Structures are given as structure tokens and as C-alpha cells.
Amino acid sequence: MSAAPSKTAPGWTLARRTTLMNPSVIREILKVTERPGIISFAGGLPASETFAIEAFREACDAVLRNHGQAALQYAASEGFGPLREAVAAGLPWHPSPDQVLITSGSQQGLDLVAKVLIDADSPVLVEQPTYLGALMAFAPMEPQVHTVPCDADGVLPQALAEQASALRQAGKPARFAYLLPNFQNPTGRTLGVERRAQIAQVAQQHGLPLIEDNPYGDLWFDAPPPAPLAQHVPDGVIYLGSFSKILAPGLRLGFMVVPKALFPKLLQAKQAADLHTSGFSQRVAQHVLASGVQDQQVPRIRDLYRQRRDTMAQALQRYGAPLGVQWQVPTGGMFLWCRLPQPLSALHMLPQAVDAGVAYVPGAPFYVGQADDATLRLNFTNATPEQIEHGVALLCGVVKEALASSAQSPVSRTAA
Ligand SMILES: Cc1ncc(COP(=O)(O)O)c(C=O)c1O
Incomplete structure (x- = not known):
């Protein structure tokens, strides 16, 4: 093409x-x-x-006063250690902090996924409809995008299994399925407990890697959403998270939790993209999170x-x-x-x-x-x-x- x-x-x-x-x-x-x-x-x-503008003001002040030189210096590509630890500790399947890569917004996570996992004509599976920003991140890598039928509760596990199996049999297994289990953008729908378990089973049975994008999971109104797909298949999922919706999008801070074997390649892609996410923003966010204001x-x-x-x-x-x-x-x-x-x-x-x-x-x-x-x-x-x-x-x-x-x-x- x-x-x-x-x-x-x-x-x-x-x-x-x-x-x-x-x-x-x-x-x-x-x-x-x-x-x-x-x-x-x-x-x-x-x-x-x-x-939380006041908390940010205090955090900026404290970071500059106590760690000004380090905060304004070049920093590690993986991200600021205490922030990686806080991210890992907050996730229910307890990944290692070494698996956490801090990104410049979770949008960067989608871009890195595209660069590391998609060749021209590689099949990828997406929900129908899906997040436009992911389609935009994937498109320059020229994937063959296949849609998985969904209903009001999200992806149909049987349809996902059929697509994954058909692609595998055709000798072109999908590189991944990109899924948004919580309060999906654009439809707002959420995958139920049973479907999550079924999707995890499909992923394991068909060797189908999953990209789980979860920027909205903390914004629940009645009860927290069911456990993430990553909790079912930690080695089969790249999980994307964001600080945009609970802290502030202007920080441009997100993260990915990556199976250990994939981490070095994603890190190299991150280094090529921007060396590292703003060390100052990361320290400020970590300070705000540690203050308990959130x-x-x-x-x-x-x-x-x-x-x-x-x-x-x-x-x-x-x-x-x-x-x-x-x-x-x-x-x-x-x-x-x-x-x-x-x-x-x-x-x-x-x-x-x-x-x-x-x-x-x-x-x-x-x-x-x-x-x-x-x-x-x-x-x-x-x-x-x-x-x-x-x-x-x-x-x-x-x-x-x-x-x-x-x-x-x-x-x-x-x-x-
Ligand atoms: C589903 C989804 N993923 C990723 C993003 C990117 O978010 P950010 O880069 O601000 O973390 C958004 C933004 O709205 C989104 O809706």
C-alpha cells in the first residue's frame, strides 16, 4: 500500500x-x-x-528546593525510580517496577507499541469502533487493521477467537489485539468479569498478545471495574496507563507495563523518540501522589x-x-x-x-x-x-x- x-x-x-x-x-x-x-x-x-493546583505548586517548590539539579538534568529513559515503584505498587497484579516504562502520555505508549510490534501488512485486531488516537499511532507502520465485532458490553470473545484463529491458520498471526476494557473511548462501554476471563483464555489459547489501554479505569461512578486483563495474563499483555485523567493531561505523563522480554526493545524505541520523559514532571507527579492529595x-x-x-x-x-x-x-x-x-x-x-x-x-x-x-x-x-x-x-x-x-x-x- x-x-x-x-x-x-x-x-x-x-x-x-x-x-x-x-x-x-x-x-x-x-x-x-x-x-x-x-x-x-x-x-x-x-x-x-x-x-490540584496548590498541591502542584508545593510539589514544584519542594522538587526545585530539594532536588533542583537532578530534576533539571537529563534523566533515565526508563523513568524516575520512585514513580515507577509507585505505579507498580498501585497495580493489582503486582508487576515489578522494572517492567514499568514511564512515557510522555499513554499516547506515546501507543506510538512505541506501533514501532516495536508492527511491520507493513502485519495484522492487528481492534475493537469496532475504537480510540482514534490509536489508529493514528498505528497507521504509519502500515498494519492490516482487522475489526472485531463488539456489542454494548465490548468485544465478543468468540469473534476474537475466530479472527485470531483464522489469521493464524492463514500464516499471518495478529501481532496483537488492542483493547480498552474500561469506559471505552468512544463508546463508554466496559467489559464484564466473565468476558475478561474469556478474552484472557482466547489470548492464551491462540497465542494472541494484547495491548490493554486503560486511561479511564479510575473514573468509575458506582463500583470499580473488574480486574484488568493483565492480571489474567501478565506475560501476554502490554498495559498502558495515564496520569492525564486523575492528575492533569498537561503533565504529559503515562506509563506502560511491559513483559520483561519486551522491555529492552520498547526502551530503545523510547530513547530514539525522546531520550526520556520530563524528569521534572515525573518528580512533581511523584511528589503529588506521595502527598496523598489525590x-x-x-x-x-x-x-x-x-x-x-x-x-x-x-x-x-x-x-x-x-x-x-x-x-x-x-x-x-x-x-x-x-x-x-x-x-x-x-x-x-x-x-x-x-x-x-x-x-x-x-x-x-x-x-x-x-x-x-x-x-x-x-x-x-x-x-x-x-x-x-x-x-x-x-x-x-x-x-x-x-x-x-x-x-x-x-x-x-x-x-x-
Ligand atoms: C483510550 C485512550 N488512550 C490513550 C489516550 C492518550 O492519553 P494521554 O496521552 O493523555 O495519556 C487517550 C486520551 O484521551 C485515550 O482516550
């Missing part, structure tokens, strides 16, 4: 892989939503009022997000249900997944919504191949309850108008 090198400016020839890099649809939409006055359900932004802060974040989820679900019930809008109420995380009534397209309706003062992310970019163009993702964490109520009312007003005009001039829904 190699396209010819392209010349975009005199003297500059772009690498072929750049044809596989596309602007993030979400970032493009976010630019529009930065217009003043728009209520945005588009970005995946945490509520910025939850950032132990009080995370339950507050859960309460806040639960209330906002409820506000959004109630507003949808009030304004959307009578129009035929459907949605799935997530039990944690940051997103609510909706389906518009026939024959509306979330992609085509977006400009009208933005004109009306509300933004969302259409579902289509999260799909590989045939997309369900009626779907859209709503973020409920970054708007106030008043904005959520008003924004959903505006959105449903747009749905009503779009339905009325489609009744006058029917158009069929297109797959994007």
Missing part, C-alpha cells in the same frame, strides 16, 4: 508514510469549538477545576463526573428520547455514545450544530471501514451542569430541525 513519495514544496520530498498520517478529526473539530460561546461536548478534556481528589472527580453524566442522561431523556435519539449510559469515564434517528448523519449535522452553538464528535472517524454514521460521542466532563442541560437542548433542537428537513427532502444516510 506504498504510495509514491510526494513533493509538497520545492526541494522537500515527503516520506511515503506521511500519506498515512492525517489530521486528527477531533483536533480539527476542537479548533472550531474554541470559538467563544460554543458549548463543546467534543474534546476529551477533564474538568480543569479538578486540577486520595481525596479522585473520589471528588468521580462525584463530579457522575453528576455531569446524570445531568446529560436526564437532558437526553427529556429532549432527545421523544425524537428517537438513543444513547448508552456509561458507568464511568468521560463519554456518552449516542445514535441519531434515521436518516440523520452525525457528520453532516455537525455544521448546523456548531451554528446553533453546540459541538460534538461524529462517531464515523472511530470506525475502521464501514462506519455507523448515525453515531456521535459526547463528552460530559468539561462542561458545567447548566451548559450540559442547555447544550443538549440545543443539540436536540438541531436534530428536530434536521429530521423535519429530511422529511421534506429525504436523503439516505452515507457511511463515512
